[in-house]
Amino acid sequence: MSQELLNKAAAGSMKTETPKFSVGDTVQVHVRIVEGDKERVQMFSGTVIGKKGSGITETFTVRRIVNNEGVERVFPMHSPKVADVEVIRRGKARRAKLYFLRDRVGKATRLKEIREPSKKEKAAAAKTAAKKAAEAEDAAAEAEAQPAEAVAEKV
């Protein structure tokens, strides 16, 4: 009951749709910055090394290297100042927190990319799938036909 009320209280300041990305992705975070009465958007790009918390307290950490110095920034997921999170490259991560990247320098910080299949590959995959389905159908039809014959012979 009380947790319900807390959720209701915080509902007004939560985003209805949070940006979709996962740990290991290389992202570009669009950060709103107000200077005087002007507002502009600044970018911060890097690797997502962890997500933390739930509900309105959810945050994510983005790590990048600036001038040979590791920089990590923690963004609240629901902050109105985080305008958008753009996924540039999807990385393969086998754990929830990539803190081991802190000890790595240079090429070692790269993560294996999860590639979306290209149009050509998609088409090829669809073709083989269709072929397989057709074969399966034939086999099923044959299997159906055989017992029917067997019954006929018996009669």
Place this chain on the structure above:
Amino acid sequence: MLSALLGKKVGMTQVYDDAGKLHPVTVVQAGPCTVLQVKTSETDGYNAVQIGYDEVKVHRAMKPQIGHAAKADAKPQKFMREIRLADAEGAEAGAKLTVDVFEEVQYVDVVGVSKGKGFAGGMKRHHFGGMSASHGTKRQHRRGGSINGHGTNLGTGPKPKKGKRMPGHMGHAKCTSRNHSLVGVDKENNLLLIKGPIPGANGGYVVVRRSKTAKVKA
């Protein structure tokens, strides 16, 4: 007019304001409260209203409670408090008060009962410094030190001064926390969003009133 309500502490969360700033807030479910009695200077010597919160089932209440509430056409209430008023005009027994009374209120005070800490030592209870960790200190690192000498400043012989701060029971006492800014009012769910922590455990009863001390910016 009256700008105070009784309520229940729900818990803490955070909200963003229009500028995108994050505020830690305590959520209080306040009201609806029922005015059980109106006291006026003619009848009682001072002006006040007695308000109640959280209804009790009639079969669980005691007869005096039921009778007292019935005078205001109300059900017996669990939590009742008197709120002083400059003048009792317009107050009516049986009236319902909701979070609407906090419209245009910027700062509030919260009165509650603090969490009990049990029998606590001087360091925790009065922020004593304790004693040195070394330099020959033996088994008295968290003690309060001397409490009086032979000639005490009370002048009545070798007794500790009255009110000397010592270990003892801590917490579970009435506690007022002042000048919290009122971040939001949720009329639909009867919720007040009060900035910062307030006394007591979640589910504890509190009195929320317009701040008596905060300097309101015009």
